[in-house]
Amino acid sequence: MAITAPVLERLHERSVNYRITVSTGIPENVLRSRIHCPFDTVHDDLDFGLRMHRDLSVDIEATLADYAAIHSDWQDNVARRAAWLARLGCDLMLSNISYLNIAAAHRANIPTIAVSPLNWADLYRYYAPATPVRIAVQNQMTQAYNESEVFFTPEPCMPMPNFANVEIIPPVVQTGRDQQKSIRTLFNLDATMKLLLLALGGHEAELNVDDLPVIDGACWLVDEKWRLRREDVLPLNRTGLMFPDLLASCDLLVCKPGYGAFTEAARLAKPVVYIRRPDWPEETCLIEWLQRQVSCSEAPRQDARGLESSIRKLFNVNPGRPCSADGVDICAERILSLSGHGKNSLYAKSPILR
Numbered sequence: 001m002a003i004t005a006p007v008l009e010r011l012h013e014r015s016v017n018y019r020i021t022v023s024t025g026i027p028e029n030v031l032r033s034r035i036h037c038p039f040d041t042v043h044d045d046l047d048f049g050l051r052m053h054r055d056l057s058v059d060i061e062a063t064l065a066d067y068a069a070i071h072s073d074w075q076d077n078v079a080r081r082a083a084w085l086a087r088l089g090c091d092l093m094l095s096n097i098s099y100l101n102i103a104a105a106h107r108a109n110i111p112t113i114a115v116s117p118l119n120w121a122d123l124y125r126y127y128a129p130a131t132p133v134r135i136a137v138q139n140q141m142t143q144a145y146n147e148s149e150v151f152f153t154p155e156p157c158m159p160m161p162n163f164a165n166v167e168i169i170p171p172v173v174q175t176g177r178d179q180q181k182s183i184r185t186l187f188n189l190d191a192t193m194k195l196l197l198l199a200l201g202g203h204e205a206e207l208n209v210d211d212l213p214v215i216d217g218a219c220w221l222v223d224e225k226w227r228l229r230r231e232d233v234l235p236l237n238r239t240g241l242m243f244p245d246l247l248a249s250c251d252l253l254v255c256k257p258g259y260g261a262f263t264e265a266a267r268l269a270k271p272v273v274y275i276r277r278p279d280w281p282e283e284t285c286l287i288e289w290l291q292r293q294v295s296c297s298e299a300p301r302q303d304a305r306g307l308e309s310s311i312r313k314l315f316n317v318n319p320g321r322p323c324s325a326d327g328v329d330i331c332a333e334r335i336l337s338l339s340g341h342g343k344n345s346l347y348a349k350s351p352i353l354r
Contacts, residue, residue, distance in 0.1 A: 001026065002260030003115055003154060004096050005035045006174040010332040012037035018339075021088065023101075033242055034174070042088075046070070047098035049120060050127075058279065060127050064134075067124060070100065071137045082107035092339045094331075099144035106147040111338045114148040114165075115172070115331055117157035117259050118282050121145060126281045150334060154327040156262065156289030158282055171263040172327040176244030183221075183241075183249055187234050194218040196311065197236070197250035199243065199261060200275070213308035221250065252314060254299070254307070257286045266293040266323040271314040273299050273307065294320040 008020055020038065022031060025045035051062035070077060081104035085093070093105045097116035105112045121141035128134045142162050145151060151165045154172040184191065196218050212220055214232055222228060224235035236246055247253060247264050254273045255261040257280070265272045272294060277283060290296050295317045300306040 003172045006328045007331045010328050078103045099141050102148050103144035112148040114151040169327040169330045170324040173263045173267045173325040176248035178248045180249040194251040197253050198222045199255045211304040257283045262290045269319045269322045271319045272296040273310045293323050
């Protein structure tokens with residue numbers, strides 16, 4: 001959603017002659033809180049990406065089993081999805097990053113633009129021990145991705161040497177609005193109080209949030225589901241703000257490595273403390289890119305004292321300059337070019353929210 005939303009909004013700014021249909025398993029209320037232009041929705045949870053355990057570690061066994069089910073009937077699945085796209089009246093597909101839908105669109109002669117910093121073929125290869133059957137699955141994934149007109153990979157992106165259609169572009173970022181004044185008014189905070197945004201995306205296991213350090217002159221904005229009862233820990237839900245606006249309003253971000261959090265922080269030149277995720281292949285390229293963009297520091301997992309030290313290192317440092325966000329314009333221009341500047345229907349395939 002961090003990539004799909006700004007691209008769709010830019011298209012709407014450039015041309016209102018689109019009927020946008022967003023296909024995803026994400027709840028509609030979440031979609032409408034992030035995509036600020038008219039669109040229809042179609043529920044589709046077939047593009048699951050990676051199955052996750054309750055602690056948000058990858059459920060490798062379930063992931064491989066579900067991919068095996070899809071590819072055991074691959075040609076029929078592609079044909080059924082192609083017929084569905086034709087009935088939908090789709091003229092162009094923006095895929096982030098369903099390879100099944102790219103293959104189906106290719107079968108139905110519908111042009112496709114893929115856009116993502118990662119792809120499921122390489123992640124599947126990372127988690128799946130090589131067997132003849134699994135190699136065949138990965139080859140079908142790779143072939144499908146190569147059938148898109150172009151595969152835009154916004155920085156920071158994983159290397160994708162197996163695709164002939166890759167174009168690396170600047171970040172695609174949804175920039176929030178600074179609402180710090182309203183947050184301070186809501187919680188009756190002094191103007192000098194630093195706001196620390198904790199955004200682990202459900203990864204409570206990465207940090208014992210009951211042991212968040214008490215830092216003089218700072219307070220925490222956290223999800224109220226953690227039920228912390230301290231004067232320096234404030235429920236971000238009461239602000240009514242979504243993540244981009246919360247990030248624009250805070251002084252420092254504490255998060256797990258993720259494309260949306262890192263690029264949005266870099267666009268705003270916000271300092272970042274990150275806590276690594278175990279066994280996550282995208283992590284290295286994200287962290288290396290962030291280190292070139294803003295002031296950042298790694299905090300050890302499940303270590304409150306280490307977290308405090310990492311935060312204090314970033315107080316009163318030069319955060320850097322905002323990064324470029326031209327990727328959204330590049331994507332919008334290519335879509336307009338492929339669709340003849342606008343009389344068409346755009347089908348946006350957006351997978352799991354990250």
